[in-house]
Amino acid sequence: MTYCVGMKLRRGLVFMADTRTNAGIDNVSTFRKLYTWETPGERFLTLMAAGNLATTQEVVSLLEERAKAPDKRDPSILHTESIFQTARLVAATLKEVVAGMTGGGQTANSPFAASFILGGQIAGGEPRLFLIYPEGNFIEAGDDTPFFQIGETKYGKPIIVRAYDADMDFPDVIKLLLVSFDSTLKANLSVGMPLDLLIYDKGDLKAGMRHRFERDDAYFRLVSEGWSKALKDAFTILPGFPGPGVDEAKRS
């Protein structure tokens, strides 16, 4: 499995991805799932991948190769006119890769399936965030749904839904993402440390701060342990069920 989150804020974009890949529970590896391309001052792009590793790696490799020789081979991820066109390019590349693997068209339940979160900004446009489905269609984040998750999305979603605020500053968003990842890590062994973080400051047109959270990262441990304790404290403060018949049952 995998867990990746991309978020749109007023200040910019934030991306976090785990690094665990598994082919069965007895075959676990660490792979980077967060990729960036940039032409400083002109464009900045990030792609996060979930799903079949052979598929995601081939998609990224094709995008990389074509970006390195953009004059020879089009389309190049460095030459698209908008993030929307970039999403179309990634989606088309995904379809191309899966078609090559299956010898036919992609279907939703294909074992070669992969999904992507694409975010970035191109000069003249706003920062944008897209979710690309295994079928090669995609949706864009808006004010109502300003974040996307791929992979093991459920365990870490409730806290994002409750605490997300578009006006959050990066330090608080990183805290929020770590809480969300911590809940997921605790519940699903196929999501694993280290975690890759990347922030993008609106208008910068180049990558912002990157950080890899290793298992012994002091801030990650502070958040993980602090959140565990805070949850327990919050739970303790809530009053127990006061209904009749609950407490006197054995005490009369």
Added chain:
Amino acid sequence: MTYCVGMKLRRGLVFMADTRTNAGIDNVSTFRKLYTWETPGERFLTLMAAGNLATTQEVVSLLEERAKAPDKRDPSILHTESIFQTARLVAATLKEVVAGMTGGGQTANSPFAASFILGGQIAGGEPRLFLIYPEGNFIEAGDDTPFFQIGETKYGKPIIVRAYDADMDFPDVIKLLLVSFDSTLKANLSVGMPLDLLIYDKGDLKAGMRHRFERDDAYFRLVSEGWSKALKDAFTILPGFPGPGVDEAKRS
């Protein structure tokens, strides 16, 4: 979908089930998913069901019919010698029902699939809790995994894992279950109010307190709103990410 939780505590057993059934998002109904059988002083049994409604209803109806005329038709859920044998009976009934529907054996991906949580106590034995899989095999809760969930299990699991304690008293367990259900209700439309609660006091050999939490239940709202606020407060107290490059990016 469905969300049901059965828990084993030192004080006894606790069961909670939602009541939403849907056949597509445009066909939503309310059905009870928590059933009990008892011979006061001799045995108490609870069954909670998730999955295909036709399957679960037929299983329960067969168990009911055979329990009402136990002398005429064996096996009866009121005549099993242990909770383990009761689990075998429920599992066999499930296989019988699915076989009748498919004309063949059950397979894991059958659209007729259903799973059950069975709990109870029979005179001379301890309270026991079982999870019955769609394939008709089953497992029992122990000290390491003292609770089972069926249906939409992921959203509500993290808080149970963190806060469960076998020594908890019923008022606190009910609070814990409501927090877990609230997280699930907020995330998955196919899990819905009202919620059915049943507690079983160890050694009683008859049903304990029952309660149906409707949407406007005062205690449920107190827990839901209190938990939302407590989470936000807990999140606020944790310090933001202190790393370099995060905060000064746009402020220099």
